[in-house]
Amino acid sequence: MQEHIQELSLDGKTITLIGTAHVSLRSADEVQKIIHQTQPDCICIELDSERFNSLKNPKKWENSDILEVIRKKKVGALLVNIILASYQKRMAEKMASTAGQEMKEAIRCAEESHTHLELVDRNIQTTFSRIWRKHSWWQKCRLIASLLGSIFEDEEISEEELEKLKQSEMLESALQEVQEEFPVVAEVLIHERDQCLAYNIRHAPGKNIVAVVGAAHIPGILREIERPINIAELNSVPNKSLLSKVSGWIIPLLILALIAAGFFQSSAIGMQQLSAWILWNGSLSALGVLLAAGHPLAILTAFIAAPITSLNPLLAAGWFAGLTEALLRKPRVRDFENLSEEVSSFKGFYRNRVTHILLVVILANVFSTLGTILGGWDVLKVFL
Numbered sequence: 001m002q003e004h005i006q007e008l009s010l011d012g013k014t015i016t017l018i019g020t021a022h023v024s025l026r027s028a029d030e031v032q033k034i035i036h037q038t039q040p041d042c043i044c045i046e047l048d049s050e051r052f053n054s055l056k057n058p059k060k061w062e063n064s065d066i067l068e069v070i071r072k073k074k075v076g077a078l079l080v081n082i083i084l085a086s087y088q089k090r091m092a093e094k095m096a097s098t099a100g101q102e103m104k105e106a107i108r109c110a111e112e113s114h115t116h117l118e119l120v121d122r123n124i125q126t127t128f129s130r131i132w133r134k135h136s137w138w139q140k141c142r143l144i145a146s147l148l149g150s151i152f153e154d155e156e157i158s159e160e161e162l163e164k165l166k167q168s169e170m171l172e173s174a175l176q177e178v179q180e181e182f183p184v185v186a187e188v189l190i191h192e193r194d195q196c197l198a199y200n201i202r203h204a205p206g207k208n209i210v211a212v213v214g215a216a217h218i219p220g221i222l223r224e225i226e227r228p229i230n231i232a233e234l235n236s237v238p239n240k241s242l243l244s245k246v247s248g249w250i251i252p253l254l255i256l257a258l259i260a261a262g263f264f265q266s267s268a269i270g271m272q273q274l275s276a277w278i279l280w281n282g283s284l285s286a287l288g289v290l291l292a293a294g295h296p297l298a299i300l301t302a303f304i305a306a307p308i309t310s311l312n313p314l315l316a317a318g319w320f321a322g323l324t325e326a327l328l329r330k331p332r333v334r335d336f337e338n339l340s341e342e343v344s345s346f347k348g349f350y351r352n353r354v355t356h357i358l359l360v361v362i363l364a365n366v367f368s369t370l371g372t373i374l375g376g377w378d379v380l381k382v383f384l
Contacts, residue, residue, distance in 0.1 A: 004215045005034070006222060014208050015201060016040070017222075019215030020102040027102040031212055035109045042206030043110045044118045045103050046197060046213040052119055055100050055107070066331050066357055070322045074125075075361045106212045120200035120211065122193055122235060129237040131188045141366060143182065192234055194220025199229040248313035255376055256311065258383045273379045280375030281306040281368060285317045288367030289325075292359040293350055298325040306368040310375075318365035325360045329353050 004019030016038055020027035035043065047055065069075060110117040135143060198221045201211045213221065255277065263270030285306035289299045301324040306317035331353040342348030342355070349355050 004218055005030075006218060008222070008225070010202060010225065012207065013202075015225075016210045017201075017218055018102075018210065018212050019218040020212060021215060028105045031102045031105045032109060035106065035210055038208065038210055039113075040115060040206065040208045040210040042116045042118055042204050042209045043106055044120045044201050044204050044209060044211035044213075045106050046121045046211075046217065047103060047119050048121045048123045049119055050124055051121070052107075055103060066326050066354060067323060070319055070326065070357075070361060073319075075318075075322070075358050079355075079358050079362070102212060106210075116205060118200070118204045120197050120204065120213075122196040126235060126237060127188060127193065130192070131185055133238050134184045134188065139182075139184070143185070146182070190216060191220060193217065195224045195229050196231065196234050197221055198224035198227075199231045199234075201225065251372075251376065252311040252313070255379055258379050262379075262383050269382060273382045276378040276382060277375045278307045280378060281310050281317075281371035284371035284374070285321070285364050285368035288318075288363035288365075289321050289360050291367075292356065292363045294321065294325050294360045294364075295328045297328060298322075298360055302364045302368070306364070306371060307375075310368060310372045316365050317368040318361035318363070321364040322357055322361035325357050329356070331357070 006017040006019075008015050008017075016034060018027075018031055018034055020031065045052075107117060109115070131143075132140065194217050197211075197213055197217055201209065201221065202225050204211075211221075259270060259273045259277065262273040282303035286299045286303040289302045294302075298321045302317050302321040305315075305320040309315035309317045309320070335353045342352040349359070
């Protein structure tokens, strides 16, 4: 039996794990073959309900409301989803396949044979939230930069190379690179999900189970499947630490106190501090929107909003700039239809109104944060 296909007996169940590559035609054929051979009474797939619905309804982007995405603070999650979908689609096209073909095959087999289908992956939003919460501001910037940079990579890979990646030595080497660059991402995206997948597969109904998962998860599932797992903790979003919550308010209050003290000394000092705060915050946030090629009114909105939102941890300049951009340049149906193709080029990323709005939100926020640091220092310097 090949390394990426494992069979084990546990709790009176026979579990067959099929490690796949999500853009490989061979993986799809392999899934069909093994399901027909084993005749399982339960088929588990590495999807959550959200990605399952996306796979069943690939045109869901056309019904997206970008304003709602901004209001619900899901800009980062949407951007990551777009980038991953675009990468998988490009890879699949090179293999003359479609992304997630092996999952579609497993779903088709389950529906045709009326076999129970179990979704065993963790909710994608929970995974993204756990990654985001566990990174510092600087690490978040590095992560965003790395993700944006990966959009424009055009790596050639053959079907044979893809199949080699299913083998444990190649996988360990590839995962080690991720671990060294972004240890938190590796922990949450791979190791935690190994535990979730292992727990859900072990507790899936039926006695004869086939589980279709990415090959990278096979070693982790084998390692974790017999261990006790706190699934409730893994499915939760960590609360912000008390220090993080307090510091989010302490800095704005300190800035306000310094400006008030400046006015108490003299109106000239107070006005100088207030001007420094407004100019640093407003100008840099507006610069972020300008770099994103935002509408002039979105640039103006960022300039006005940033000095105010920087004093309130519950608000962000990028939300207001993004909402303005979305209202003035509302995405069209074709923008959603062409997402995965257009984001693969720098020009297309800017031209597509969906990704363009996301870029306005992100750059306005990043530059506003920089403005808070520089503006805060300037306020302190004037006071001293």
